[in-house]
Amino acid sequence: METQPLEIQKKQYAKIVKEIRPKPPLLRNLAGAFVVGGLIAVIGQIFLNLYQGLGLSLQEAGAAESATLVFLAALLTGLGVYDEIAKVGGAGSIVPITGFANSMVSPAMEYRGEGLVLGVGARLFTVAGPVLVFGIVTGWAIGIFYYFFR
């Protein structure tokens, strides 16, 4: 192996790495994402029904429900629980709105030591920023498409 050109060494090595590196437990991860993601949705539904039962319209109840989930996720992040849930849940806990809350609160906690403005303020969107940017860009592109082709 030593005397071979570097490119061949790299290819051979990549093969060994692939053999030795453990395979992700796909079924377990899928099941975890399904259950955790589903549970978050169920909790959301419970709050939605609760708020509707208190007399809010569907739209108002939806906003109140989102706010409740965001609050709970932020609280669990602060208590150091949310990352433990995500260890099992994977995308099931990252994709819902609770994952978004977690991605804002975790850098806020992390960078508190650098001060409120340059620490928390500047870093708050380090993880969530790209989600917002591409969400807005997509909305903008669809808006233009809709304007011309509706």
Add this chain to the structure above:
Amino acid sequence: MTAQKKVGQQTVWFQNPPVIIAAATIAGQKEGQGPFAKSFDKVIDNDYYGEQTWEKAERRMLLEVMQNAVRKAGLTPGNIDYMLSGDLLNQIISANFTARDLGIPFLGLYGACSTMLESSAIGSMLIDGGFAEYVLVGTSSHYGTAERQFRFPTEQGVQRPLHAQWTVTGASAMVLARSGSGPRITSATIGKVIDLGQGDPLDMSSAMAPAAADTIARHLWDTGRQPGDYDLFLTGDLGIYGSKLVVSLLGQKGFNIDDRYQDCGAMIYFPEQDTHAGGSGCACVGVVTCGHFLKEMAAGGLKRMFVVGTGALLSPCSTQQGETIPGISHGVLIES
């Protein structure tokens, strides 16, 4: 002409092998629940260690461990000719601030997780070269500081892959001396930067394993020795899967070290501690070597071990710009 104390391409023999007259360790909470808990001088019960930030906690650990090593050697910082140290943080702040507080002439090093061995090798050269009587070497790492610099905020919900490793929280230091009693550093092999094209920042062991294999093989070629001449080959933080890689790569080079090989990262946690592939970080090789293995050597169980520190030379910047992760590995031969 080859230099007087050099053999082969990358190895030096010390004519008056420096003595490790004192070693000190401090370890984090999780490490303190691992298999080596009893071998550490001190285990901290909170990763903030009474400080406001993790960076300050890491610095405090490094300072304490340095002071402790000097005290154990029966010296004061004024007796030490040089302090050689480094860590994982940008501008090696843990080492710089510790050196400020100790007031010892200081050379800052960056060898990622190979720093403990890099500093030991250079320190030994300074002593054998007649430039120093006492050299203080050491390093630190911290799970919180490393995670946020290299990866994600610690509380962010991320599913770590099974090959990911856990940065060791801790610090270690040794005092090397021209004479005294203790194990001796008889030889050192300075590694080359090796890059076999691995680029996953969550899998540093496969980036480092080729460097470790290269340094071990180079040491054996340079010295004309066989693996059987050593009691133990100890790598720093390759973890469970990286250890397999290094054994496989050395097999290709014609060396079978399987029966006398161990990795600090693969051993520092119990499997049920759920760190996945084991420990990593500058402190990993430091606390395990200075804690467990030097004690085992003193007890007479080990006579000759080749300790290899393994560093992944990545930065979030180079990774995001699409670069692969180069590895570096330095080896030091410790004999009782």
